Amino acid sequence: SQQGEEDPQALSIQEGENATMNCSYKTSINNLQWYRQNSGRGLVHLILIRSNEREKHSGRLRVTLDTSKKSSSLLITASRAADTASYFCATEETSGSRLTFGEGTQLTVNP
Amino acid sequence: DAGVIQSPRHEVTEMGQEVTLRCKPISGHDYLFWYRQTMMRGLELLIYFNNNVPIDDSGMPEDRFSAKMPNASFSTLKIQPSEPRDSAVYFCASSMTGSYNEQFFGPGTRLTVL
Numbered sequence: 001s002q003q004g005e006e007d008p009q010a011l012s013i014q015e016g017e018n019a020t021m022n023c024s025y026k027t028s029i030n031n032l033q034w035y036r037q038n039s040g041r042g043l044v045h046l047i048l049i050r051s052n053e054r055e056k057h058s059g060r061l062r063v064t065l066d067t068s069k070k071s072s073s074l075l076i077t078a079s080r081a082a083d084t085a086s087y088f089c090a091t092e093e094t095s096g097s098r099l100t101f102g103e104g105t106q107l108t109v110n111p
Numbered sequence: 112d113a114g115v116i117q118s119p120r121h122e123v124t125e126m127g128q129e130v131t132l133r134c135k136p137i138s139g140h141d142y143l144f145w146y147r148q149t150m151m152r153g154l155e156l157l158i159y160f161n162n163n164v165p166i167d168d169s170g171m172p173e174d175r176f177s178a179k180m181p182n183a184s185f186s187t188l189k190i191q192p193s194e195p196r197d198s199a200v201y202f203c204a205s206s207m208t209g210s211y212n213e214q215f216f217g218p219g220t221r222l223t224v225l
Contacts, residue, residue: 042115042202042216050211052174088154092212096166098143098167099212101154 005102006089012108019076021105023089024069030092032065033099034074037086047074048111081111115217117203123223129191132220135184136205143176144214145188146202154202159188193224 007022031050035043037098049056049065056063062067062075076083086106090099115156116135121155124130136143144159163180171178175194188195200221204214 033213035216042218043204043214045213045215048211048213090214096167097161097212098144098156098159099214100156103153 003009006087006105008105009075009103010106010108013079013080015079015109015111017079017109019079019083019107019109021074021087021089021107023074024070025072025091025100025102026070027091028094029067032063032077033092034061034063034072035046035088035101037088037104039085045086046089056105065104074105079107079109081109083107083109115141115203115205115215117220119220120218121221121223123225124193125225126194127192128224129165129189130193130197130224131224132188132201132203134186134188134203134217136186136203137207137215138184140205140207140215141183142182142206142208142214143180143186144204144206146204147184148197148202148219157188160177162163190222193222195224198222198224 001084007026033048034046035045047063049063060077065072086104088101088104090101118133141162145157146154148154157170158178160180178188199218202216202219204216205213206212
């Protein structure tokens with residue numbers, strides 16, 4: 001089964017609004033990462049947060065991690081039409097080097 | 112750097128034929144991963160290599176699938192014989208020790224088995 005589960009599965013917002021996506025996981029992790037996938041393309045790494053970190057920022061992205069609840073959220077502020085894509089969380093478990101990806105959130109930003 | 116390179120980008124074949132997908136990782140990366148993405152099952156890890164050695168192939172669906180990494184700059188994923196249920200997008204990704212496993216993905220190969 002998938003380690004990470006994103007919520008919601010799909011999100012549609014207007015340009016300029018903020019978008020929040022959530023991810024839950026089941027086991028102990030070394031880190032949690034968020035990736036973006038544009039239609040027909042490969043995944044692109046956005047941001048990584050380590051298990052001993054609680055919040056991280058990168059440009060318009062803000063990631064939080066709550067290891068007690070085994071959950072993370074990705075906030076995209078002041079969204080743009082170009083942010084339209086699928087967003088995946090991925091966890092690196094403490095047991096190894098592999099990443100386990102969630103099922104993704106499809107974000108649509110309407111101009 | 113050109114990034115992770117995959118070929119072909121699209122492959123259409125008939126059931127029973129052999130299919131070979133190719134990947135060139137980013138120079139200096141010592142981990143290489145093969146994934147399969149479908150609507151039904153999402154993104155699945157098939158196998159990964161470290162320093163050209165297969166570490167975990169538990170995601171390889173059946174004996175029809177095999178992967179090799181003869182050197183640090185080349186890997187293949189072979190399906191023989193192919194079946195319609197193998198239709199998917201296959202991604203190769205690479206990463207570097209010490210990078211917290213930040214993975215760089217190739218553009219993928221869209222495989223259609225008729």
